[in-house]
Amino acid sequence: MNIKWIKEPFGGMTQWVYQRFTALFMVVYLLGMGILILNHPVFDYTGWISMFDIWLVRFGTLIFFYVMFFHAWIGILHVTEDYIKNFTMRRVVNFCFLMMITSQLLILSFYLIK
Amino acid sequence: MPFLTWAFCNSISSDLNFNKTALILNAWPVIIIQAFFIWALIHHLMAGLRHLLLDLQIGNDLIVARFSSKTVLSISFLLTAIVVYWV
Numbered sequence: 001m002n003i004k005w006i007k008e009p010f011g012g013m014t015q016w017v018y019q020r021f022t023a024l025f026m027v028v029y030l031l032g033m034g035i036l037i038l039n040h041p042v043f044d045y046t047g048w049i050s051m052f053d054i055w056l057v058r059f060g061t062l063i064f065f066y067v068m069f070f071h072a073w074i075g076i077l078h079v080t081e082d083y084i085k086n087f088t089m090r091r092v093v094n095f096c097f098l099m100m101i102t103s104q105l106l107i108l109s110f111y112l113i114k
Numbered sequence: 115m116p117f118l119t120w121a122f123c124n125s126i127s128s129d130l131n132f133n134k135t136a137l138i139l140n141a142w143p144v145i146i147i148q149a150f151f152i153w154a155l156i157h158h159l160m161a162g163l164r165h166l167l168l169d170l171q172i173g174n175d176l177i178v179a180r181f182s183s184k185t186v187l188s189i190s191f192l193l194t195a196i197v198v199y200w201v
Contacts, residue, residue, distance in 0.1 A: 020166065020169070023162050023166065024166070027159070027162075027163065030159070044132075045125075045128075045129045045132040045133070048125060048126070048132065049126060052126055072115075100115070100116065104115065104116060104119045107119060107123060108119060108122070108123065111122075111123045111126060111127065112126075
C-alpha cells in the first residue's frame with residue numbers, strides 16, 4: 001500500500017497538474033461565456049436570468065466556481081508557504097482562507113442548484 | 115471574491131436585487147476598482163496561457179520568451195481597456 005499517497009494527496013506534481021487542468025477549463029469557460037454574453041441581452045433581469053436558465057450555463061458556472069476556488073486554494077497554499085515562515089501563523093491564515101472559500105462555495109451552490 | 119459572490123448571488127436572486135446590484139456596480143468609484151481587478155484577472159489569464167505554452171516547450175528561446183512576456187504585459191492592458199469600455 002502506498003502510504004505516501006495517503007499522507008500527501010496533494011503533492012507538488014499533483015498540484016501542478018491540477019493547476020494546469022483547472023486553468024484550461026477556466027479559459028474554455030471564460031471564452032464560451034464571453035461569446036454567449038455578447039450574443040445575449042444581459043442588461044436587464046429577465047435577460048440575465050434567462051441565460052442562467054440554460055442548463056449547461058448553470059451547470060458550467062457551478063463547476064467553474066468550484067474549479068476556480070480549487071485553483072485559488074492551491075495558489076494560496078503556495079503563496080503562504082513562500083511568504084509566511086511561522087508554521088502556526090501559516091496554518092491560521094490557510095484555515096481562514098479555507099473557511100472563506102468553503103462558505104462562498106456553499107452560498108453559490110445554494111443559489112445555483114435549484 | 116466575497117464581494118463578487120455577493121453581487122452574483124444577489125443579481126440572480128430577484129428583480130429588485132438585480133437592479134440594486136447594478137446600481138452599485140455602475141457607480142464610478144466601483145468601476146475603477148473593477149477595472150483594476152479585471153486587469154489583474156486578464157493579466158493572470160494571459161501570463162497563465164504563456165506559461166502553459168512554455169510548459170509545452172513552445173517559445174523557450176530567450177528572444178521569444180522576452181517578446182511574449184512584453185506582449186502579455188501590453189495585451190492585458192489593451193484587453194482591460196476594451197472590456198471596461200464595452201461594459
